[in-house]
Amino acid sequence: MSRPEVEEVELELFVRALKLRHGYDFGEYARASLRRRVNALVQAQGHGSIGELTARLLRDDALLPVVIAGLSVPVSEMFRDPAVFRRLRDEVLPLLASYPQINIWQAGCAFGQEVYSLAILLEEAGLYDRSQIYATDFSDAAIARAQEGIFPAREARLYSENYLAAGGQHSLADYYHARYELITIDERLKRNVTFANHNLVCDGVFCEAHLILCRNVLIYFTDPLQNHVLELFRDSLVRSGFLCLGTRENIAFARAGRDFRAVDARLRIFQREQQRA
Amino acid sequence: MRAAADLVVLGCSAGGLRALHVLLSGLAANFPLPLAAVCHTGSEDVSLLCELLARSSTLPVQEASERCAPKPGQIYIAPSGYHLLLGVDGRFALSVDARVGYARPSIDVLFQSAAEACRGRLIGVVMTGANSDGAEGLQQIRRRGGVGIVQRPDDAEASAMPSAALELAGADHCLPLEQIAGLLNRLCGVVR
Numbered sequence: 455m456s457r458p459e460v461e462e463v464e465l466e467l468f469v470r471a472l473k474l475r476h477g478y479d480f481g482e483y484a485r486a487s488l489r490r491r492v493n494a495l496v497q498a499q500g501h502g503s504i505g506e507l508t509a510r511l512l513r514d515d516a517l518l519p520v521v522i523a524g525l526s527v528p529v530s531e532m533f534r535d536p537a538v539f540r541r542l543r544d545e546v547l548p549l550l551a552s553y554p555q556i557n558i559w560q561a562g563c564a565f566g567q568e569v570y571s572l573a574i575l576l577e578e579a580g581l582y583d584r585s586q587i588y589a590t591d592f593s594d595a596a597i598a599r600a601q602e603g604i605f606p607a608r609e610a611r612l613y614s615e616n617y618l619a620a621g622g623q624h625s626l627a628d629y630y631h632a633r634y635e636l637i638t639i640d641e642r643l644k645r646n647v648t649f650a651n652h653n654l655v656c657d658g659v660f661c662e663a664h665l666i667l668c669r670n671v672l673i674y675f676t677d678p679l680q681n682h683v684l685e686l687f688r689d690s691l692v693r694s695g696f697l698c699l700g701t702r703e704n705i706a707f708a709r710a711g712r713d714f715r716a717v718d719a720r721l722r723i724f725q726r727e728q729q730r731a
Numbered sequence: 732m733r734a735a736a737d738l739v740v741l742g743c744s745a746g747g748l749r750a751l752h753v754l755l756s757g758l759a760a761n762f763p764l765p766l767a768a769v770c771h772t773g774s775e776d777v778s779l780l781c782e783l784l785a786r787s788s789t790l791p792v793q794e795a796s797e798r799c800a801p802k803p804g805q806i807y808i809a810p811s812g813y814h815l816l817l818g819v820d821g822r823f824a825l826s827v828d829a830r831v832g833y834a835r836p837s838i839d840v841l842f843q844s845a846a847e848a849c850r851g852r853l854i855g856v857v858m859t860g861a862n863s864d865g866a867e868g869l870q871q872i873r874r875r876g877g878v879g880i881v882q883r884p885d886d887a888e889a890s891a892m893p894s895a896a897l898e899l900a901g902a903d904h905c906l907p908l909e910q911i912a913g914l915l916n917r918l919c920g921v922v923r
Contacts, residue, residue: 462847486816486844487826529827670827673797702810702825704797 464504465489471508476518478592479655480525482679488525495524519595526593530567531609532626533616534669535701538721539575540621542665546696546723547579550664556585559663559690561654561683562671563589566600566639567613570629571620572667573643578623582646588661590652597649603639610637654683659690666691670700677707684710688726697724736878738801738817738853739766739915740845742838742868744860746888748772748780750908754858755788755806757912759921762790764854765801767817767845769809769836771860777811784808795823809836816844834864842868851875854918856911858882860892863899870900878918880904880911 465485473479480488492504499520501507511517533539550556556576560569569589576582591597605613610632617626630637652660654671666687672680687697688710697714699722705711714724743750747770758766774780777794785792788806795807795815800822809815813825815836824844831837842855842865855872857865859882873879879902884890886907897905904914916922 459847484818484824486818486824486848487814487828489847490826490828490840490844527828529829670825673825673827677798700827702797702813704799707798 461489461504464508465492468492468504468508468511471512472521475512478522478653482655482676482682483525483674484676487674491525491527494527495521498524522593523595526564526591526596530564530670531616532567532605532613533571533620533622534568535721536616536619536621538620538669538698538701538723539571539616540619541718541721541723542698543575543579543621545717546665546698547575547581550696551579551581553664554584556581556665557661557663558585558587559661559666560587560589561652561666561668561687563591563600563649564596565605566603567605568667568669569600569647570603570639570643571617573647574617574622574626574629575620577643585646587647588663589647589649592651592653592655594651597651601644601649603644605637605639607632607635607637654686655679659686661690662692663690663695664692665696665698667698669698670703672703672705673700680705681708681710684708684713688713691726693726693728695726697726698722699724736764736852736854736918737821737849738845739764739856740817740842740853740868740872741766741768741856741858742770742842742860742865742892743768743858744771744834744838744862744864744889744892746859748783749888750858750882751784752787753908754856754912754915755784755790755792757909757916758788758790759916760789761804761921762916763803763919763921765803765805765807766790767795767801767807767809767815767823767841769815769838769841769864771834771836771862771864775811777808781808797825798822809841811836814840816840817848818844819848821848832862832864834862838865839868843871846871846875846877849877851877854878854880854915856880856882856915857893857896858908858911859887859889861889862892863895865892866895866899869896869902873900873903878903880906880914882911883907 881902
């Protein structure tokens with residue numbers, strides 16, 4: 455057996471320190487991406503090694519939010535993968551329309567791009583007034599950004615193209631105000647969104663959801679954690695409730711994956727089975 | 732240089748489609764390693780790219796799937812819009828983390844993760860391209876004892892990428908595109 459390299463050991467000690475000292479458990483995060491993110495933090499903080507960052511993390515509490523924000527690295531765009539939003543609009547929302555109150559959980563809301571995409575979709579379907587979106591993330595910094603709903607104006611063109619490709623009925627500009635280099639999402643889109651801190655690793659069921667969106671979050675998790683979160687989603691969904699994952703996610707290795715039936719296998723839209731497998 | 736390898740990783744950018752055609756058509760039908768490639772094509776549709784490449788390849792070509800282990804004699808292409816990584820468990824992983832040098836997928840991300848996962852038991856190939864992606868990754872591969880192959884810049888449709896790789900990482904082999912497949916076959920102990 456060859457000796458592990460110093461950096462591998464340092465990464466494990468960092469994960470251990472974060473858990474023991476601050477209670478955040480990244481033990482079941484897939485190492486390849488975690489290592490890149492931790493190394494990016496090491497560089498950004500001007501340290502020479504993960505070990506140096508760990509030493510500071512143990513004593514400097516002010517560093518914790520920076521580390522948590524750095525380990526969440528939310529990257530998204532409005533109406534990313536337009537075909538998914540079109541499918542939600544055409545096939546899923548009409549089914550949700552039969553419920554008097556529609557609960558939607560956006561798990562891992564990043565900076566809110568998908569939250570507001572969803573709100574627009576519901577608004578245009580005439581369902582938003584009886585919908586409640588729970589937008590959660592484990593990073594307070596991400597939640598604060600999502601709540602603001604402010605994005606760089608240079609993104610607006612891409613967002614607009616996506617919106618139209620997703621079957622948007624108006625102009626995306628109807629939903630934001632452009633000012634200088636920024637666009638700000640219209641306040642009325644926030645009226646039925648509740649932002650809250652929720653960590654998929656350790657927090658439990660908090661609502662009865664008709665639709666859960668969690669796109670490109672589980673790709674960072676090991677098989678056991680992926681399975682754990684799929685169980686959490688299953689237990690949070692009403693019977694026949696919908697789950698929407700990222701378009702390249704694979705749930706074939708998770709036992710709880712059997713509790714979901716593909717509505718659109720290519721776009722990774724699933725429905726909770728009536729009975730557990 | 733160690734001949735024993737578990738994986739070939741390959742990166743190409745501008746001019747990469749033609750280069751991949753040439754390379755894949757030269758690999759032996761019993762090529763014993765998996766090959767994972769990042770090709771910046773700007774195309775959204777990797778399945779179409781795989782179909783096109785499969786026509787000139789003796790080996791099956793497919794998009795790399797999350798959590799699946801690469802299999803011997805199969806060609807894997809990184810999906811569009813995602814970084815492709817090799818996990819320490821030897822299976823593919825994807826990420827939507829920020830672009831690296833304007834690229835996602837990034838060649839460096841694949842190479843660095845694979846160098847760590849394979850502990851140097853791998854071959855890295857940098858071919859034509861107009862940026863410097865892959866140079867750092869190839870450096871990591873060679874530092875860990877893996878084999879670095881770079882297309883000769885004067886032979887490449889775009890020379891910037893192979894030049895950057897040679898400058899930063901150096902190479903165990905630097906040769907024209909037409910000869911790279913033959914070298915890979917020989918390094919793996921098979922002949923076409």
